[in-house]
Amino acid sequence: MKKYIWALLPLVMLGACKKDFENLNTNPKLFPTVPAPTLITQAERQLSNALTSANVNNNVFRLVEQQWQETTYNDESLYNFDTRNINRQMWGSLFRDVLNNLKLAKDIIPGDPTVVGDVVKKNDIAIADILQVYSFYYLVTTFGDVPYSQAFDSKNNFPKYDDAATIYKDLLKRLDADVAALSGTASLGSADIIYGGDIAKWKKFANSFKLKMGMTIADYDAALAQTTVKAAFDAGVFTDNADNATLVYQAATPNTNPIWVDLVQSGRNDFVANATLVNQLNNSNGILDPRAAVFFTLYKAKPTDAGIYLGADPGVKANYESFSHVGPTLTTTTAPGLLLDNAEVQFYLAEAAAKGFISGRVAAAYYNTGVQQSFAYWKAGDSSPYLALNPYSLNNLAIQKWIANYNRGWDAWIETRRLDFPVLHKPATGAFSDFPVRFKYPVDEANVNPANYKAASAAIGGDVVTTRLFFDKNAMPK
Template sequence: MKKTLIYSFSVALMLFVSSCDKGFDELNVNKIAATAVNPVFILNNATSNASYTTGSIFYEIGIVQQMVTPNSGVLTGANFNQDNRDNTVQNWQKYYRTVIRNTQDVIDQTKALPTRSNLYNMARILQAYAFMVTTDSYGDIPYLDAGKGYTEQVVLPKYDMQQSIYAGIIKELTEASAALDASKTVELADILYGGNVALWKKFGNSLLLRAGMRLSKVDAAQAQQIVAKAAQSALMEVNADNALIKHDANYVSGVGNLLNSTESANVYLAAPFADYLKKTNDPRLKSIAVRYVGAGSGSEQVASRSTTDPVMQIGMPMGYDNSSISSTFKDVGFKTFYEYSQVDRTRMAKNTAPTFLVTAAQTQLLLAEAAQKGWITGTTAEAYFNKGVRLHMEQLTFFDANAAVAPAAITTYITENSFKAATALEQINTQYWIASFLNGPEAFANFRRSGFPVLTPNPFPGKGIKGTFIRRLTYPNSEISVNSINVKEAIGRQGADDLDTKVWWDK
């Protein structure tokens, strides 16, 4: 009797458990969780991460002598012409981990979907932009194998020659820009242009113009051919065409965040940049600079001491460290180096200031150079030049309403600093230097390509380079230790992994 009761209880328990199991899998599925992500949001992730790294302040922006710090440690870089791989690694990590990875994901998801062809081609353009920044920074990099770690388990990518990378970039930009079609699905959720096909075409074509000009010294014939093709297409002509990343209180500018937090009192306008704006009576100096008169420390850089008067601005000289800088500020009657001019953290370097990737001003100045060289016809170099200068001055209002340049001041500047054919290339590329302020990677690339502006090499006595200027950034230590075979192959082909080695187009 006892055994029968036990048996009956066991059967009942099994039946109870069995009935509980019914629908168990369905019950434990989150019916409101996303099972897929619209690839336009993945593109948005890539776009938002295309903002420049904080490392550009200590390398690219420092190399072209627009900003400088006298401090060492984590801030070491172009200020001392030394290799600090904690900073040189930043372009690599940001563009490969976010922009290239995510654009490749979008490309893989949409390449076989005719209804998402615009999204597919938008991703190709943004990826080409990311590859251009990355290869211009380092030279030979993974290109064909890039972004395939997740999809094809390519965890040790091979490095491609920069010459072949540029061929790929030019092909992608040419094809993708031409293939964009306003009659097909418009990707309204796109954060760069709201899916506006005409503006994406201008972005792609203007980037193609930039790529063509990059080859001007290494292959002038090919450069002319690419530039002429780009010039026949729709290009950026007004500031509404600009490719810019907007920031807000939730998604702040990386550069603005750095300059408003830990390094707020450590980074200054470099004397070559401030002096050039000052001697040419450039109204942009008032928009860019602020000086805290009498500041004895960072905590004394307060609004009551601030002045944006161009006459009062004094940039920090190059070639000094935290100790030796004292010999310079005493000469100009400062209490401390905290009195040197800075980029204004309440306007152009505020947390919510936008990041500009490619602009109409830059595009028009490149057209001015192409016209001066006779590569394109129909509009004079002077007309392009004047338009480019005007556009950049008008662009400053995008940073902050208080950074706006008055129209009359723009006209006066263009009249007083008129275009001269004899010095045209220097004029054009010096203006490109100004128009690329805060866009470190592009300012650095065009400085190497054009040789302008004419800058005096940083005289810091403890430099770690053999030449006069840094020519590239060094590879990440992680690549050297993990992907060593492919890195060594690239180094053997390109040259030593140091700051002196030139990239392919830098002749």
């Protein structure tokens, strides 16, 4: 009898599988679809991480901009970005972890039951698109031509690269449409870890970023730059540090400040202060820049010494114990990521006023406000004595933007190329190339999408770090 039972058992099981196959193969703990707000949360976090990270596999711009110098490894300080495939990490983090998540969110929102109300859906889509515009800005100002019109098409494994200037102009149109689409007050709420879903703040951010985009192309297309800047200014841009686009990291992993992860949790001593920045801070027309005390620690040859701010020469591998270190303000678990701040906006307004793009306050007034706001952000005290010795001039404007962009190396690099000042390329001893004015395409692109890679490389003038991109019209001074 037993053998008959065992013989019938497979038939019983087969019937059960046929009847409940779908239920048995469905994980009850997984959402059938991902709620769109969670994708936006993740995209914001990944975007901030990409801009904030100090990991040399992901973000090397503090080294390029001679804010920091390396100790253990030295390749990146010498503009060798190929050994670690750094360009692949940057490309992947923006395309895969940020832009793709935002694209998925925009596709899901219209039918997402967790997003209630047409106004909320419209606002959420607009915010996601603003973040996409922001992300593409860094791609085209870093690489040049990139996949755009055919990006994220699952049916096309070999997307073409669109012209960077054409992409840029389309991004401006998208930004205008996004601002027009924002209305009311309801949106992502706490799922938005930058502004908490505050629609008014997102409008001001979009206008301020539009101002930034306008000034970035001032040398490329002055007419478009002027109309873009004036429209953004008239619509309302940042006026205070309370407007800053900030992502506050958490005390518990995995949502901690990436710099804490890279410098403290890892137990690594890979960076010290760079002499280029430290020397500027030590002697800003006869005065010590108070921000030095926030940026770096004092170096003491002996414990009883008063200490000085001392930086290592750019490109020269440094002994960690012999120089100033990264200040503790940056290395706490909750130190924020910063996507755009008022000091930067005020410096753009100063330049715009000097060029006649906007009217009202004179350039010097915006410049002074920019310095004051930078001091306030870094809690560096009264800026009046400093401004008295460092008044407005075009050169001082470029220097102050560079200093204010401390810890925001990617933005500092864009501005250094655009303004051709301060001159940072001369002191990089033993560099692999001239000062890099773009990053090469990832080697994966050459291998997987060779025809479009070759076309894009030829279109921009060669896939090398010395090819100037469309907005960078002037050669770096020698």
